[in-house]
Structure formats: C-alpha cells, structure tokens
Amino acid sequence: MKNFKLYIPVAVFAVLAVFMWQGLFLDTRTLPSVLIDRPLPEFELRSLEMGDRLLTTADLPDEPFILNIWGSYCLPCLQENPIFMSAKERGIIPIIGLNYKDRDDAARNWLDINGNPFDLNIIDDNGRYGIDLGVYGAPETFLVDANGVIRFKHIGVINYRIWEDEIMPAIAAIRAGGNS
Amino acid sequence: MIRRPQTLLLSLLLMTGLLFLVSPVQAQVDVYEFETTAQEQRFRQLSNEFRCPMCQNANLTSSPGGVAADLRREIYRMILEGQTDAEIEQFMLSRYGDFVLYRPRLTLQTVLLWFGPLLFLLLGAWVAWNIIRRSAENPASASGISASDTEDENNSGKDHAPAVVISSEERERLNRLLSDMPSAPTSDNTGR
Numbered sequence: 324m325k326n327f328k329l330y331i332p333v334a335v336f337a338v339l340a341v342f343m344w345q346g347l348f349l350d351t352r353t354l355p356s357v358l359i360d361r362p363l364p365e366f367e368l369r370s371l372e373m374g375d376r377l378l379t380t381a382d383l384p385d386e387p388f389i390l391n392i393w394g395s396y397c398l399p400c401l402q403e404n405p406i407f408m409s410a411k412e413r414g415i416i417p418i419i420g421l422n423y424k425d426r427d428d429a430a431r432n433w434l435d436i437n438g439n440p441f442d443l444n445i446i447d448d449n450g451r452y453g454i455d456l457g458v459y460g461a462p463e464t465f466l467v468d469a470n471g472v473i474r475f476k477h478i479g480v481i482n483y484r485i486w487e488d489e490i491m492p493a494i495a496a497i498r499a500g501g502n503s
Numbered sequence: 504m505i506r507r508p509q510t511l512l513l514s515l516l517l518m519t520g521l522l523f524l525v526s527p528v529q530a531q532v533d534v535y536e537f538e539t540t541a542q543e544q545r546f547r548q549l550s551n552e553f554r555c556p557m558c559q560n561a562n563l564t565s566s567p568g569g570v571a572a573d574l575r576r577e578i579y580r581m582i583l584e585g586q587t588d589a590e591i592e593q594f595m596l597s598r599y600g601d602f603v604l605y606r607p608r609l610t611l612q613t614v615l616l617w618f619g620p621l622l623f624l625l626l627g628a629w630v631a632w633n634i635i636r637r638s639a640e641n642p643a644s645a646s647g648i649s650a651s652d653t654e655d656e657n658n659s660g661k662d663h664a665p666a667v668v669i670s671s672e673e674r675e676r677l678n679r680l681l682s683d684m685p686s687a688p689t690s691d692n693t694g695r
Contacts, residue, residue, distance in 0.1 A: 326683065354556055357600040424569060450573040457598040459556035459570040 356457055356476040363390070363471050364455035371422060371430060371444035378445055380471055387474075387497045388417040389490075390465040391441070392453065394425040395433035397461040399480035406486050407440035416494055420444040423453050423461050466490070468497045533572070535579045542582050549578050549588065553595055553603045562605065641673070 358364075367377045391407065393400040407418050420441035422430045427446065434441075447453050456465070466475035475493040477485065537543040547564070553574065555566035563571045563578070574595070581591050595603045607613045615622075669677070 351559065354600060354602045357597065450570065451577075453570070454573055454577060454598060457556075457600070459568075459599070 353478040354457070354459070356473070358457055358465075358473045359476060361473055363465075363467055363473055364452070366445070366452050366455070368452060369446045371420075371427065371434075371446060378443070382443065383419060383467070383471065384417045384442070385469060386417065387466065387468050387494060388419055388442075390419050390421060390467055392421045392423045392456070392458050392461045392463040392465075394423050394461045395429040396425065400462045401437060403462060403481040404437050404440065406481055406483060408438045410486075411440040411442075417442045421452070421456075421458075422446050422448075423458065424448065424450045464490070466493050466497060468500070474500075533575055533579075538583070545588065546575075546579060546582055549582075549591060550575055552605055553578075554605050556599050556603060641676070 363380060363383070365380055367379055369375070370378050370382075389407075389410075391403075410416060411418060418441050420443070422444050425446075425448065427448075430444070430446075434444075445452070450458075456463075462480060464477045464481055465473050468474050474497050475490075477489060481490060535543075535546065537546065550564040551562050553563045555561045555563055555568050555571040555574075557568040557570050558566040561568075561571070563575050577594070578591060581594065586594075592604075601607055601613075607616060609617055
C-alpha cells in the first residue's frame with residue numbers, strides 16, 4: 324500500500340508488453356471478409372465451358388460448394404490445384420472456379436496442362452465480380468452453403484494442412500448446419 | 504571540438520535531404536475523362552482516402568496493384584453515375600470492410616482508437632498537475648526530496664543554509680517519507 328506508486332511503471336510496462344507481444348503475431352495481410360453469412364452476390368457472367376450462355380447464381384449447385392478464385396498467371400493456384408484435383412476425384416464437394424482477370428485461352432490451356440478440378444468456371448475477366456466478393460488477389464477460396472450464403476473464406480494458397488485443419492471442418496460444419 | 508557540432512549539423516541536413524529523396528508516394532496514371540473538374544477532384548480525393556486491400560500501406564492512388572486499378576475504375580464509374588461520396592464509401596465498406604478506410608468510422612470497436620490519445624493526454628495532465636500542485640503547496644517537501652539525492656547542487660545548497668525552518672506538519676511528512684525508505688541515509692535525520 325505505502326509504496327504502491329513504485330509499481331506503477333512496472334504495471335504500465337506489463338500492460339504495454341502484453342499488447343506489443345500480441346502485435347508481433349497479428350496477421351495484417353489477410354483481411355477479414357465482411358461477406359461471411361451474406362448471400363453470394365448476384366452475377367451474370369460467361370463461363371469457360373458453355374459458350375455464349377451467361378451464368379447466374381441459379382446455375383450454381385444446390386448443395387454446399389467451394390468457390391475458388393484462380394488465374395493462369397497465379398503460381399499459388401498451381402500449388403493448390405492437386406488438392407482440388409484429389410477432392411474432385413474423391414467427390415468430396417463441388418468446386419466452382421472463378422477465373423479472375425485472366426484470358427480465356429490462357430485459362431483453358433492451364434486447365435488442359437494442370438488438370439481441371441472445377442465443375443464450372445465463371446469468367447470474371449475485368450475483375451468486377453471479384454470486387455463484389457471483396458477479392459483482392461487470387462487465390463481466394465469461399466465456402467458457400469446450400470442456400471447460396473457465404474460461410475467461410477480462406478485467403479491465399481490452400482495446402483494439405485489448411486485443407487485438413489480448416490476447409491474440411493468448415494465443410495462438415497456447413498453440412499451439419501444445413502441438415503438441422 | 505569545433506568541428507563536431509558542424510559535422511552533426513551537416514549530417515542532420517543530409518539526412519533531412521534523404522527524406523525527400525525516398526518519398527514513396529507515386530501516383531498511378533489513369534486516363535479518365537471527367538465531365539467537370541469537380542468530378543475529377545472528387546475522384547482524386549476518394550482515391551486518396553481509400554486504402555488498397557492488396558498493398559496494405561498504399562492508398563488507391565499510389566498503389567500499383569491490380570485490384571487498386573479496378574477499384575479506381577469503379578470509383579470513376581460511380582462518380583459519373585452521380586453517386587454521392589457516402590454511397591461510394593458504402594460500396595467499398597460492404598465489400599472490403601473497415602480495412603479500406605484510412606479514417607476509421609466511430610464505432611464501439613474504434614472508440615479507443617479515436618479517443619485513446621486524448622485519454623493519455625488527460626492522464627499525463629493529471630499526473631503533471633498533481634506534481635506541480637504538490638510542489639507548490641509544499642515547497643519544503645520538494646526540496647526535502649531532492650536533498651536526499653546525492654546531487655552536488657543540493658549538497659552545496661544545504662551547506663549554505665544550516666538552519667531550515669520547517670513546520671510540524673512538514674516534519675511529520677519528512678519523517679513519514681524517511682521511514683518509508685528502507686535504506687534512507689539516517690545520519691542526516693539524527694543530526695537534526
């Protein structure tokens with residue numbers, strides 16, 4: 324009590340140290356998405372597969388699906404492609420591609436060479452739909468539930484650890500939520 | 504001895520010059536046609552105010568990122584469509600969140616951010632006021648505290664003033680202060 328003032332600097336230091344220690348591990352590169360729990364924005368866009376017919380949200384699966392933002396120029400997309408290929412082979416979940424700011428021929432070529440894990444590819448060549456999704460660079464991956472509501476977002480490359488630890492549990496949570 | 508301040512001054516000047524040399528702001532050049540100069544000014548102002556989601560510490564004007572160019576294009580489109588600044592800000596917020604604002608909105612989460620500095624200023628003022636008030640109310644105690652330090656100035660001052668008249672209230676305070684200190688120089692105390 325009588326010398327409590329001596330401990331004020333120590334207390335101030337402790338508080339500052341806690342905050343700054345936390346600051347060391349803050350991830351400032353990935354933005355939290357404001358679109359979580361909001362419906363997938365409407366669109367009317369061409370697809371890589373269906374010629375001139377314009378796709379809308381009505382063309383998307385009626386079950387939970389992955390929406391992957393990718394481009395042939397995007398190296399991390401190449402890295403995560405085998406994970407999506409294996410998910411497609413095992414029939415885990417439909418995967419929709421959003422070909423973001425790419426050229427159609429380059430995108431088709433990329434899929435021919437590296438394998439096509441996508442059930443459908445929406446073309447967003449000028450990045451306008453990407454803005455509606457809050458996308459700021461491929462790759463980004465959304466999980467959309469059966470009602471067309473965005474439930475999860477991962478920014479950056481998906482590796483096996485992220486697939487097992489984050490994506491699969493999120494898919495399971497969405498399926499569990501959809502059934503109840 | 505004479506050269507040292509000059510070297511210091513020179514190096515300071517050079518360092519200040521470097522600050523201007525490495526100015527990182529470099530506007531990206533878009534070719535947009537505006538109907539009025541007011542529109543163009545709004546475009547520049549808005550592009551300066553929003554933060555590029557990809558490049559993190561650049562605004563839309565200075566960011567070379569692809570998404571920054573797309574967002575500038577959207578701002579241009581919305582200005583030509585006659586949308587207000589508030590509508591454009593809402594457009595950005597509903598897609599990229601508070602992150603894009605360099606001037607964060609005043610919400611429950613940002614109250615501390617906005618008024619934290621004021622809080623610390625008031626805290627500092629309160630501490631300073633307490634110190635000033637104490638030394639003004641009680642000048643003897645202020646000199647008493649510094650006399651217990653071993654600074655030359657105070658020791659010499661003490662030599663010139665052998666008889667210090669202090670009130671009983673002050674003596675009580677002095678005793679309290681000295682008894683609070685575990686290793687206080689007690690020789691001074693007994694001498695009085």
